[in-house]
Amino acid sequence: MKEFDLIQNLIAPLVRFDGADGLTDDVSLLPRFDGAAVITTDTLVENVHFRSADPLYSVGQKLVRVNVSDCLAKGAKPKFALLNLTLPNSMSDQQIRDIMGGVSADLTYFEMSLIGGDTTSSPTDLVVSLTVIGECAEGAPVRRSGACVGDxxxxxxxxxxxxxxxxxxxxxxxxxxxxxxxxxxxxxxxxxxxxxxxxxxxxxxxxxxxxxxxxxxxxxxxxxxxxxxxxxxxxxxxxxxxxxxxxxxxxxxxxxxxxxxxxxxxxxxxxxxxxxxxxxxxxxxxxxxxxxxxxxxxxxxxxxxxxxxxxxxxxxxxxxxx
Amino acid sequence: MKEFDLIQNLIAPLVRFDGADGLTDDVSLLPRFDGAAVITTDTLVENVHFRSADPLYSVGQKLVRVNVSDCLAKGAKPKFALLNLTLPNSMSDQQIRDIMGGVSADLTYFEMSLIGGDTTSSPTDLVVSLTVIGECAEGAPVRRSGACVGDxxxxxxxxxxxxxxxxxxxxxxxxxxxxxxxxxxxxxxxxxxxxxxxxxxxxxxxxxxxxxxxxxxxxxxxxxxxxxxxxxxxxxxxxxxxxxxxxxxxxxxxxxxxxxxxxxxxxxxxxxxxxxxxxxxxxxxxxxxxxxxxxxxxxxxxxxxxxxxxxxxxxxxxxxxx
Incomplete structure (x- = not known):
């Protein structure tokens, strides 16, 4: 699959934020929030975080969820994401559709919009990163450091x-x-x-x-x-x-x-x-x-x-x- | 090098933003700006965007610069970054110090703060991503679409x-x-x-x-x-x-x-x-x-x-x- 087709057919449809300009520009506008927001990023690497034999659709879902989980635990709802795909040259079009299907399903499920990313074909294994911006439901993010005796x-x-x-x-x-x-x-x-x-x-x-x-x-x-x-x-x-x-x-x-x-x-x-x-x-x-x-x-x-x-x-x- | 040492000695010192909590939490606070800001991300892959023989210090600098360049062209000054490192198991401690030296030098040069990231050792080639947030110098980002006859x-x-x-x-x-x-x-x-x-x-x-x-x-x-x-x-x-x-x-x-x-x-x-x-x-x-x-x-x-x-x-x- 050509990069242009991948972006136009499988990635751009995941954009639901005007400031991302349909991913046709070098940057997205950074979304603004009335209250506090958080940002987090996680990478999944083939044979480290998932097995080569795992269904790629589920790898796409896992990529979204490991980041969503970080936001939720801080009291923030995930809203926006940037996707970095490093796809092995050997991946078939169907395999690319599979992993993007999982990403798409979960971005939709969690009501998130893609706002940026980067896509590369490479001689290496599959490496995928997602950076997620979440909006705090109330006040500031909940940290690891506030536990009190009696809690x-x-x-x-x-x-x-x-x-x-x-x-x-x-x-x-x-x-x-x-x-x-x-x-x-x-x-x-x-x-x-x-x-x-x-x-x-x-x-x-x-x-x-x-x-x-x-x-x-x-x-x-x-x-x-x-x-x-x-x-x-x-x-x-x-x-x-x-x-x-x-x-x-x-x-x-x-x-x-x-x-x-x-x-x-x-x-x-x-x-x-x-x-x-x-x-x-x-x-x-x-x-x-x-x-x-x-x-x-x-x-x-x-x-x-x-x-x-x-x-x-x-x-x-x-x-x-x- | 253990992940803990890498983060504590080479990555955490690049944080100059209280809301990132020294990278000790799952998320960073998303920085706030008075005016508009932009976000962009780029991945560099070994043998695609750089050669295996290229000095790793320069690969670290290039990673920062390809993202800085996107911000500057939109009229935004780069301010914050998240770093995703997928490091081959075979990398020596000195090689890790080299690439982080280049990242560090350029984040300092461009007066940027690291606010997040993810680090993985892997059996694959070197894959590095940076996500950069930039603050628009004036008004909104300058797009590709505004060229007028006579310009x-x-x-x-x-x-x-x-x-x-x-x-x-x-x-x-x-x-x-x-x-x-x-x-x-x-x-x-x-x-x-x-x-x-x-x-x-x-x-x-x-x-x-x-x-x-x-x-x-x-x-x-x-x-x-x-x-x-x-x-x-x-x-x-x-x-x-x-x-x-x-x-x-x-x-x-x-x-x-x-x-x-x-x-x-x-x-x-x-x-x-x-x-x-x-x-x-x-x-x-x-x-x-x-x-x-x-x-x-x-x-x-x-x-x-x-x-x-x-x-x-x-x-x-x-x-x-x-």
Whole structure:
């Protein structure tokens, strides 16, 4: 596919902002907002962030979602995007249509407009970047550093599906299609979550590195300790079934280290707990309270039996086991 | 080099904007401007936009300059940048320091702040993207579409050095170091040019595809014709010497198709010609008036003898030669 055709047929139709001049100029006007806005960028690289065999449509969706997730976790709704495509010379027209189909579907789903980008054919692997501008739902973006002692710890959706999907043995793929799908296309929370986070959260991140690792970012930036309970970690029915039948090679606590969940993880004062619960109910967004913020440092995990677990040789063990 | 060290030692020091939170969060605050601002992004790929043997320091500079050039041509001064690095696993720490040294030097030179980015090690070639936000010097960005019949056509700096540098036979490199350098590190005009363009230009582009190709963008978007004179095209002393001694394999008119000049090419009403000339003199910026805008379509080139040339088989010939 010629660059001109790619831009005219597959990229320019994603522009819904007059200031981008239909991508016919060297720049776009930078969108203006009444309140605060944020900007973020993420790159996906073949054989690093996705597998060569993954459907390209889902790679396009994942590219949008990993950036959307960053905005939502800060209390901002994604609005505009710039797309950098480095396409291997060997890509067929259909493959280009596939990846752009995924980008297009998700930009539309999240009500975003493309406003710029750059496209290159290259002798290298597929490398795609997206830069996203989001508008804060209320006030300033919610940072990692505001967690206060006494805060509740909340997480959206479920944890671990994507990590299990990535690790599914080929023979299990047809038995657990939802887990593979969660790996291919992360199920980020509905954009409404930005409103909840901006209104109520003291600190927030998205779960990309793993729930414990990302919670560690919050406690380190905030100078506090977090205690979470394994039994409160939300998992999907599919993950539950998988853990039940997988002959004990994986346990629920392993899900906390997987990453790529792209859910929002935030802390909020205990006083707003009822408001958050009723907000979640009204907006039909799954929110789970998984722990609390305490004085100290680090992240502690309480096992299903209420006893503390800690990481030994990369796995969680009862503290008394050491 | 570990990602943490790379970010802390080489990337975070390039942040000079509080809203970026030292790159410790998932997003940066989007900078706000009193007037209009623009956003643009460009990717450089190894073996496409630069050669594997090119010094990495200069690749870092080129990455900044190709984006700066887009801003300046629209009458905007570059202010902020987001950097996406896809670094081959095989890159040494020194090579990473080299490319970041070039990025750092030029962000400093152009008085820009980094506000975000993403870094990945990968099994692929080097792919680097920069997204730049620029502030319009006056009013709105200058588009490609505003050229009017009667306008003068102006270009900054000199044309062809970069293209000659790219094509230098190895034996000539030591004889024409300035040409090689112009290819490695494009000499974009001083940022002050944004003021001149925003004040006086009707239409503007940067010269990346080649002077005639980029002028064609202007005339097509504006619905006019451009006539330029070969004898008015500014070339450097080095280019002059190269063309003189290169045994007629290249002629001056070939320089108009080379590209990668990253100069500003704009049209402005004849009435402001004296103002532009005195502005150029006061600001010590080389500006050349190379032609005029006429009714019709396409780009015509008058040869040194005043006779029209046209492109035949990829080269310029007198129209009567056909």
């Amino acid at each position: 509740d710890i909340w997480v959206t959706g479920t944890i671990g599906d994507s990590g299990l999907g990535l690790r599914l043995p080929p023979a299990e793929v047809s038995v657990f299609p939802d887990l593979l799908q969660a790996y291919l296309v992360p199920s980020v929370p509905d954009s409404q979550i930005a409103e909840c986070i901006s209104l109520y959260a003291n600190s927030s991140v998205d779960v990309s590195d793993g729930l414990v690792a990302d919670l560690t970012h919050i406690v380190e930036c905030s100078g506090v300790r977090a205690q979470i309970s394994l039994s409160d970690i939300p998992v999907s029915d599919a993950a539950d079934r998988y853990l039940d039948r997988s002959e004990a090679t994986l346990r629920k606590e392993d899900l906390l280290g997987f990453g790529d969940d792209y859910q929002c993880l935030f802390t909020a004062p205990q006083s707003v707990r009822p408001v958050i619960l009723s907000w979640a109910s009204e907006n039909a967004i799954r929110l789970s309270r998984i722990g609390k913020v305490l004085e100290g440092q680090g992240v502690s995990l309480l096992g299903a039996d209420g006893q503390p677990l800690r990481i030994v040789n990369g796995g969680w063990q009862h503290e008394t086991n050491s | 003068d056509i102006w270009v900054t700096g000199t044309i062809g050095d970069s293209g000659l540098g790219l094509r230098l036979p190895p034996a000539e490199v030591s004889v024409f170091p300035d040409l090689l350098q112009a290819y490695l590190v494009p000499s974009v005009p001083d940022s002050q040019i944004a003021e001149c363009i925003s004040l006086y230009a009707n239409s503007s582009v940067d010269v990346s595809d080649g002077l005639v190709a980029d002028l064609t963008h202007i005339v097509e978007c504006s619905g006019v014709r451009a006539q330029i004179s070969l004898s008015d095209i500014p070339v450097s002393d080095a280019a002059d010497r190269y063309l003189d001694r290169s045994e007629a394999t290249l002629r001056k008119e070939d320089l108009l198709g080379f590209g990668d000049d990253y100069q500003c090419l704009f049209t402005a009403p004849q009435s402001v010609r004296p103002v532009i000339l005195s502005w150029a003199s006061e600001n010590a910026i080389r500006l050349s008036r190379i032609g005029k805008v006429l009714e019709g379509q396409g780009v015509s080139l008058l040869g040194a003898d005043g006779q029209p040339l046209r492109i035949v088989n990829g080269g310029w010939q007198h129209e009567t030669n056909s």
